[in-house]
């Protein structure tokens with residue numbers, strides 16, 4: 001085919017960048033006469049995945065930045081945002097714009113796999129050639145699985161061994177970004193899509209109704225309210241500007257600047273060891289905070305790897321102390337690949353307990369409803385699962401955890417930082433995840449993962465659920481007797497309690513002696529420091545001034561109960577895909593177990 005006749009529709013999804021994009025490179029290598037970079041505003045993410053205001057804003061910033069980059073290379077270009085789901089709109093676009101090739105980056109997330117399968121079939125029927133390239137990971141997750149004997153990658157050493165068989169353990173080198181971009185069709189031809197019948201949008205279940213304070217008009221016109229295929233505004237998607245509270249900004253330019261500053265600090269990169277970075281540091285935080293950029297693809301993970309690798313090699317050459325995998329920065333990126341490949345092997349069930357062969361079944365409180373006898377699989381994988389409130393007390397703990405009013409200042413500071421900023425340090429995530437599950441509340445990790453899914457600006461299904469399984473000791477990690485104290489762990493990193501003072505300002509005046517355990521402060525001191533420790537925090541002001549809640553339970557007692565219960569659950573030894581789990585009879589096994597908190601409770605109530 002002569003380049004004259006080549007019309008490429010480039011479908012941006014996980015790659016909001018121009019630098020090092022193998023799919024974009026392949027698309028431009030076709031030498032197209034017409035090149036149309038498109039984003040389809042997919043109702044699946046708008047309604048059926050939990051997304052908070054901060055992550056919406058981050059996405060819009062990434063899209064705006066990409067659109068501007070296109071414009072700077074070709075004033076007639078932009079990111080063409082089309083407001084309809086991809087499986088219905090793409091075939092219409094191909095027809096109207098005479099598309100010959102569809103090009104996109106591989107996405108191994110469960111929803112994306114089935115969507116892309118459907119799109120490929122439609123393209124085949126329409127005679128459109130499809131080109132797909134991997135660029136979201138260091139190594140192709142499916143290839144890692146194959147090299148790991150077809151099994152989920154459950155440890156870094158498995159990833160390293162599998163990667164060794166792919167390219168001697170080295171990710172491909174980054175590709176240069178384009179210097180020029182061909183034209184799209186003229187605006188009149190582009191706008192012909194307005195004549196097409198818009199499909200009815202499937203807006204139920206709407207998991208983001210609460211996030212959207214205002215009226216949304218995101219699907220009223222396929223080309224957007226101005227008819228210019230523009231990146232939506234917050235207002236158009238029904239989100240008020242005041243609900244965006246994150247200080248973290250999106251976009252390729254921002255990502256490249258952060259990476260540049262990071263690698264210029266040779267000591268930082270050379271000595272980086274994750275366990276030695278503080279969860280209490282803010283402005284600046286102690287790790288790179290590049291995760292949201294990797295999530296949206298505003299940064300290439302291979303560029304991250306190689307820029308860091310060059311610093312490490314230089315240091316090694318100069319015989320300077322240099323950290324190594326898995327605690328150094330490349331090690332962190334391998335953890336990311338580990339979770340992607342584990343998800344690629346397990347499929348949609350990776351995000352749940354039911355049907356997931358790698359996850360242990362623990363008899364948590366607030367289990368997903370699909371674990372009940374008549375439970376069904378969440379085939380759409382859209383997080384619509386409901387849960388069973390087996391204990392009103394656990395439900396209350398879960399709510400207090402989510403809202404940052406547990407009465408444990410370290411936990412509350414982190415949960416409020418998460419809500420405000422959409423990002424917390426990895427060890428902060430450890431603390432709050434352990435506290436909600438095996439180290440305090442004994443609430444299902446699936447509840448915690450759903451809260452993170454909404455609030456994180458870096459939410460990545462594979463990494464989120466993978467890490468929740470790790471922290472709850474249901475997969476990847478099994479040392480459940482190693483538990484984070486909400487008091488001692490924070491104190492170790494931040495003896496002055498600065499993180500607490502920032503995010504729990506009602507305790508700002510407390511002496512460092514009491515900042516982690518304010519309930520122990522004498523009443524006279526509490527009054528002097530302007531905050532009484534009383535109630536459950538549901539009312540922030542009381543008659544005598546500001547208040548902070550009492551701890552919601554005795555942590556030492558809860559830790560012991562959780563430890564005993566975990567031990568019993570490990571003895572029962574069920575996993576998510578076992579017959580007893582799939583047919584809903586698993587509870588019987590726990591009822592027979594004497595050592596378990598919940599089974600004892602149940603036996604008592606059943607009598």
Ligand SMILES: Cc1cc2nc3c(=O)[nH]c(=O)nc-3n(C[C@H](O)[C@H](O)[C@H](O)COP(=O)(O)OP(=O)(O)OC[C@H]3O[C@@H](n4cnc5c(N)ncnc54)[C@H](O)[C@@H]3O)c2cc1C
Pocket residue numbers: 274287288289290291292294295329332333335336337339424425426427429430433452456458459460461463464465467468471
């Ligand atoms: C309960 C829980 C939930 C999590 N949910 C997510 C999530 O939804 N999305 C997400 O990207 N990370 C998640 N993580 C992993 C990790 O906490 C973040 O990737 C990291 O804190 C991001 O900050 P950073 O960019 O400064 O990391 P850095 O320490 O600078 O690491 C560089 C990059 O390596 C990757 N990385 C580092 N640690 C991990 C890890 N343990 N697992 C996977 N990738 C890692 C990230 O892409 C990160 O940007 C979660 C961790 C826990 C304990």
